[in-house]
Amino acid sequence: MGKIDFIEKELQSLKERDRYRQIRWIEEGPSPWVRMNGGKVLLLCSNNYLGLANDPRLKEKMLQAVEAWGCGSGGSRSISGSLAIHRLLEERLARFHGSEEALLFNSGYSANLSLLTALMGEGDVIYSDELNHASIVDGCRLSKASIQIYRHLDMEHLESLLKENQEKRRKLIVTDGIFSMDGDEAPLPEMIQLAKRYDALTMVDEAHAIGVFGPTGRGTLEHFQLSQEVDILMGTFGKALGCFGAYMAGKKSLIEFLINTGRVFLYTTALPPSVCACVLASLDLLDEEPERRERLWTNVHYLREGLNQLGFDTMKSQAHIIPVLIGEPKITMEMDRRLLESRVFVQGIRPPTVPEGKCRLRVTVMATHSREDLSFALEKFEKVGKELGLVR
Ligand code: PLP
Numbered sequence: 001m002g003k004i005d006f007i008e009k010e011l012q013s014l015k016e017r018d019r020y021r022q023i024r025w026i027e028e029g030p031s032p033w034v035r036m037n038g039g040k041v042l043l044l045c046s047n048n049y050l051g052l053a054n055d056p057r058l059k060e061k062m063l064q065a066v067e068a069w070g071c072g073s074g075g076s077r078s079i080s081g082s083l084a085i086h087r088l089l090e091e092r093l094a095r096f097h098g099s100e101e102a103l104l105f106n107s108g109y110s111a112n113l114s115l116l117t118a119l120m121g122e123g124d125v126i127y128s129d130e131l132n133h134a135s136i137v138d139g140c141r142l143s144k145a146s147i148q149i150y151r152h153l154d155m156e157h158l159e160s161l162l163k164e165n166q167e168k169r170r171k172l173i174v175t176d177g178i179f180s181m182d183g184d185e186a187p188l189p190e191m192i193q194l195a196k197r198y199d200a201l202t203m204v205d206e207a208h209a210i211g212v213f214g215p216t217g218r219g220t221l222e223h224f225q226l227s228q229e230v231d232i233l234m235g236t237f238g239k240a241l242g243c244f245g246a247y248m249a250g251k252k253s254l255i256e257f258l259i260n261t262g263r264v265f266l267y268t269t270a271l272p273p274s275v276c277a278c279v280l281a282s283l284d285l286l287d288e289e290p291e292r293r294e295r296l297w298t299n300v301h302y303l304r305e306g307l308n309q310l311g312f313d314t315m316k317s318q319a320h321i322i323p324v325l326i327g328e329p330k331i332t333m334e335m336d337r338r339l340l341e342s343r344v345f346v347q348g349i350r351p352p353t354v355p356e357g358k359c360r361l362r363v364t365v366m367a368t369h370s371r372e373d374l375s376f377a378l379e380k381f382e383k384v385g386k387e388l389g390l391v392r
Contacts, residue, residue: 017329018328018329018330019350024345024347026043029054030046030048030053031054032051032366032368032370032373034345036340036345040343042345042373042377043366044346044363044365045345045346045364047240048239048240048242048366049211049296050211050240050241050242050366050368051242051292051366052240052241052242054242057281058282061280062278065273065277066274068273069273069274069277071274072269073271073272074269075269076266076267077266077270078259078266082270083270083273085276085277085280086276088276088280089276089279090247092280092283093283096283097221097233098227099227100251100252100255101250101251101252101254101255102249103247103248103249103255103258103265104247105245105247105264106245107244107245107246108135108207108236108238108246109135110264110265111135111234111246111247111248111264112133112205113139113142113264114258115139115203115248115258115262116142116172116174117142117263118257118261118263118265119143119254120143120145120170121143121144122144123145124145124169124172125145125147125148125165125170126143126145126146127150127162127172127200128140128147128149128175129150129152129153130149130150131152131181132174132176133176134353135205146168148161152179153184153187155190155194158173159194162194162198163198171198171199171201172202173191173201174203174205175188175191175204175205176205176207177205177206177208177213177220177221178206178207178209178220178319179208180207180208181323181353181354182316183318183319183322183323185318185319186220188204188220188224189224189226192230201231201232202229202232203230204220204221204232206220206233206236207234208319208321209221210236211239211240211293213319216286216287217240217286217287217290217293219235221233231254232249233250235247237278240286243278243279244271245271293367296367297320299365299366299367299369300319300320300322303374304322306375306378307322307324307363307381310382310385310391311385312381312385313325320365321364322364323360323361324363324381325358325360326359326360326361326390327358328359329350329351329359332359333348334388335348338384338388339380342380342383344377344380344381346361346362347361348360349361349362
């Protein structure tokens with residue numbers, strides 16, 4: 001037997017269980033319609049929620065920054081990679097959230113890993129919603145803290161776990177603001193109350209909420225008027241802001257602590273300056289063009305209502321992420337395939353990304369989708385849903 005035969009076996013097993021993943025190639029930037037396999041398909045699974053990823057003004061800012069600063073940052077932040085433009089963006093983000101400080105990270109994944117492993121360790125306890133993003137799950141595991149998983153959104157369960165662990169050194173409650181696969185919202189007011197009562201730190205991952213939730217797009221914390229109550233906020237640039245990268249915002253001492261102890265922050269090359277220039281411009285557009293957010297919400301309501309009228313189960317989604325629950329992997333991927341044949345690209349999502357039996361199509365809406373685009377999608381969902389006996 002060869003040394004790597006086990007890989008072939010594992011791959012075969014994934015195929016037999018309908019868990020095998022294949023990368024799909026899009027041949028141009030994330031617009032409502034994209035070229036794929038030589039033809040045009042409606043893109044209904046991108047996180048480019050506000051349509052900023054190919055905004056000409058942001059492209060221009062990036063190009064100008066490349067001219068001014070070059071392509072790469074040339075080092076990690078703690079050696080020579082900290083450029084004035086990184087600082088400019090951090091100051092801007094702190095003002096954006098009304099927090100004392102902010103710190104950039106290369107991605108949301110690395111931000112969560114860095115924070116959780118720096119802040120929490122042996123003798124500590126992390127309370128984590130069972131549907132938190134994989135980067136939180138991995139950060140919890142790597143931290144070596146005790147991990148208490150509470151049932152999704154269940155604050156009574158969280159409280160019962162908080163009661164059991166009163167003697168721990170540090171306590172942290174961590175949650176997605178908007179859940180990435182279910183599109184529902186964390187009960188932040190109740191969570192913050194519990195944190196106060198049981199003396200726990202709080203962290204909210206706003207990856208999907210920045211630019212979309214709250215009266216001015218500052219996220220679910222703004223929506224609940226809790227921006228000043230949370231200890232740690234994580235936001236990303238790769239979704240509504242149309243670029244790439246992430247940040248943490250919080251107290252000055254927390255950021256100082258991360259600069260000194262966050263291994264994922266310390267041991268990696270800093271973000272390219274052009275990314276910072278793009279995000280600075282993107283933050284401007286967020287304030288200058290609130291109509292993008294309004295268009296997104298109009299689109300979300302239209303599509304979700306349409307899907308519900310057809311008889312699809314969109315779970316308890318309250319957001320621009322609309323899960324269409326199917327159940328088992330085989331039929332989910334068949335629906336995904338047939339929709340793509342009908343020129344609608346919606347990715348089927350299977351375990352381990354979602355729990356067993358909860359496979360779904362994860363539909364995401366963009367502000368730049370037209371009413372005709374969404375009606376086209378609904379027509380195809382109806383056709384394929386009927387073919388597969390999922391709706392009548
Ligand atoms: N947190 C949540 C809730 C996410 O959905 C994601 C990405 O999908 C991340 C963190 C990771 O962010 P990034 O893509 O910037 O690594």
